[in-house]
Amino acid sequence: METEKEQKEEKQEFKKFVLDGDEYKTLLTKKYLSRKPYIVNDPGKIISFIPGTIIKVFVANGQTVKAGEKLLILEAMKMNNILTAPVNGKIKKLLVVDGDKVANKQLLVEIIEEATRESKEKKKVKKIIIPIKKKGDRSK
Amino acid sequence: MSLKQKTLDLKKRMHEALQGGGAKAIEKQVAMGKMTARERIIALLDPNSFHEYDLFVEHSAKDFDMDKKHLPGDGVITGTGTINGYPVCIFAQDFTVAGGSLGFMHARKITKIMDHAMKLKIPLIGINDSGGARIQEGVNSLAGYGDIFYRNTLASGVIPQISVILGPCAGGAVYSPALTDFVFVVDKISKMFITGPEVIKTVLGEEISMEALGGARVQAEVTGNAHFFSESEDDCFEQIKKLVSFIPWNNTKKAEPFPKKTPNTKLYKIEEIFPTDPMQPYDVRNIIKAIVDNSDFFEIQELFARNIVIGFARLNGQTMGFVANQPLVLAGVLDVDSSDKAARFIRYCDAFNIPLVTLVDLPGYLPGVDQEHAGVIRHGAKILYSYSEATVPKMTVILRKAYGGGYIAMCSRHLKADFVFAWPTAEIAVMGPEGAANIIFRTEISEAENPDEMRKLKVKEYKKKFANPYVAAAYGYIDAVIDPNETRRFLIHAIEVSSHKDETRPTKKHGIPPF
Numbered sequence: 184m185e186t187e188k189e190q191k192e193e194k195q196e197f198k199k200f201v202l203d204g205d206e207y208k209t210l211l212t213k214k215y216l217s218r219k220p221y222i223v224n225d226p227g228k229i230i231s232f233i234p235g236t237i238i239k240v241f242v243a244n245g246q247t248v249k250a251g252e253k254l255l256i257l258e259a260m261k262m263n264n265i266l267t268a269p270v271n272g273k274i275k276k277l278l279v280v281d282g283d284k285v286a287n288k289q290l291l292v293e294i295i296e297e298a299t300r301e302s303k304e305k306k307k308v309k310k311i312i313i314p315i316k317k318k319g320d321r322s323k
Numbered sequence: 324m325s326l327k328q329k330t331l332d333l334k335k336r337m338h339e340a341l342q343g344g345g346a347k348a349i350e351k352q353v354a355m356g357k358m359t360a361r362e363r364i365i366a367l368l369d370p371n372s373f374h375e376y377d378l379f380v381e382h383s384a385k386d387f388d389m390d391k392k393h394l395p396g397d398g399v400i401t402g403t404g405t406i407n408g409y410p411v412c413i414f415a416q417d418f419t420v421a422g423g424s425l426g427f428m429h430a431r432k433i434t435k436i437m438d439h440a441m442k443l444k445i446p447l448i449g450i451n452d453s454g455g456a457r458i459q460e461g462v463n464s465l466a467g468y469g470d471i472f473y474r475n476t477l478a479s480g481v482i483p484q485i486s487v488i489l490g491p492c493a494g495g496a497v498y499s500p501a502l503t504d505f506v507f508v509v510d511k512i513s514k515m516f517i518t519g520p521e522v523i524k525t526v527l528g529e530e531i532s533m534e535a536l537g538g539a540r541v542q543a544e545v546t547g548n549a550h551f552f553s554e555s556e557d558d559c560f561e562q563i564k565k566l567v568s569f570i571p572w573n574n575t576k577k578a579e580p581f582p583k584k585t586p587n588t589k590l591y592k593i594e595e596i597f598p599t600d601p602m603q604p605y606d607v608r609n610i611i612k613a614i615v616d617n618s619d620f621f622e623i624q625e626l627f628a629r630n631i632v633i634g635f636a637r638l639n640g641q642t643m644g645f646v647a648n649q650p651l652v653l654a655g656v657l658d659v660d661s662s663d664k665a666a667r668f669i670r671y672c673d674a675f676n677i678p679l680v681t682l683v684d685l686p687g688y689l690p691g692v693d694q695e696h697a698g699v700i701r702h703g704a705k706i707l708y709s710y711s712e713a714t715v716p717k718m719t720v721i722l723r724k725a726y727g728g729g730y731i732a733m734c735s736r737h738l739k740a741d742f743v744f745a746w747p748t749a750e751i752a753v754m755g756p757e758g759a760a761n762i763i764f765r766t767e768i769s770e771a772e773n774p775d776e777m778r779k780l781k782v783k784e785y786k787k788k789f790a791n792p793y794v795a796a797a798y799g800y801i802d803a804v805i806d807p808n809e810t811r812r813f814l815i816h817a818i819e820v821s822s823h824k825d826e827t828r829p830t831k832k833h834g835i836p837p838f
Contacts, residue, residue, distance in 0.1 A: 200654050202686045203758030207654035209604045221692040284528040
């Protein structure tokens, strides 16, 4: 039995595995190979945080919405969760209708963020502030 | 009635109770490829050693016409017996009686045998095969689960607790096995999950089979909930018998010594198994087999987090807990899963007076966003915690690489290993040569006419100076640099001189490990 197992292992192909610049030969696990790449969070994408059912959609495609406005109700674990718009903008894609069953982390609504005066100003301010801070840090 | 008549009456009552759910239900059980609860107990325990108690217990439910139903033994069989002469308490849920569902009296039979095991200070084995809570009994069945979980927790680290999943084990029921020391599963028979495929389908519309959701293979390979996987119930019982031979009856005893045997050094030759180049893989289990009695290594969680190897083996007849990095898989790195796997095993060995042998060969912790976000800090800390906390004799052998945080974590001198040995191939350094040279000689490399050549030169220089055991040995962090073929001799001597080891810890209620 044991020798059979060993033979199997010998047949397996070793892969390169780089750590701190050193290259190791080894086997890679299914879990390691199926790890998901990191994706930067996009505030305009409304993603379900729990599997459940969409019981009410308040908005339509192309509609402008304000931050805090109700988008839809996601019923899950006997609770009605109200999902609101995180930013001011326009509904670019509405991917669900009443009664849809959704999985966890499923994209429900996509909003194009509207560049309002306030946010424009904020961005300008940020652009000015950040380099100053960095310079300050370096001088320390 | 004469005594004879009374005895005949008893026999008749017993005969009725022993039928369980009756011929039809037993037929169904067999059709599912499963043994009956009583057959299982008999197959596991020594012949004629099983003594059953609470055979005449009746359920106490009244609602929903339950008072008109008769459930023999209330769906669970309890008693005591022996395995290879070792005493054990045992219970087995009987799926043929109301689907092995857990009601008030069913739970009370289980808690009663658990209390027995605690008083007698002997291992407890639970065979799970149940449809879950008996809905008709309402909150009483929930109370039953709670009573069992509480006892599982109090018994943890006092008596060995073994769970065998031989059927469905769903919902709250899964938490009793989860609280016990070792969980055994059998392919195609064991099923464990919190919410089953039915619920997932109604909530999500997603279809998944029980097997794919929480079958034996999933529990043994992906989740790590199960410690032992086998193809058949008979193989599973053989594994349990073997496990019981390695562990003590309770936390005040040592494991029973076995006759001394030498390893099979013809089949397991260290010089043939072991490549000196730290970049090359090999199966560290073969190194363990080259060292231990009879080359017999009993591996735990063989399929889960294979980049670390844990299990029991004997040195001069005495049970040892082995923890070893596995260069064959992921170069033997520590990550979230392997840290969890090793840390729990270290705590098990410490609780049950089993000395620890650690074989070190790892490049460090696994880098990556997924690992960082999965909490490799918190999980990795468990290894440091459990090694530092352990007061059983701790022996460490550094085979090859021991870089950075990995060196500290793998039972280094600094976590109070009693003996640290190193093979001449050991490389104890703050990081791998390539990475270290790139940092230390950054300017030399970047300002050189040919940076690649300079890098190679500097890596070589670094390797020559630091990639060896002698720098650490010069500080006394290593007790001896040894010939690999002398490992067994050094380890056996270390255990012999450690037999009266007495190390105390500050008084506390309990620590706060990074769960």
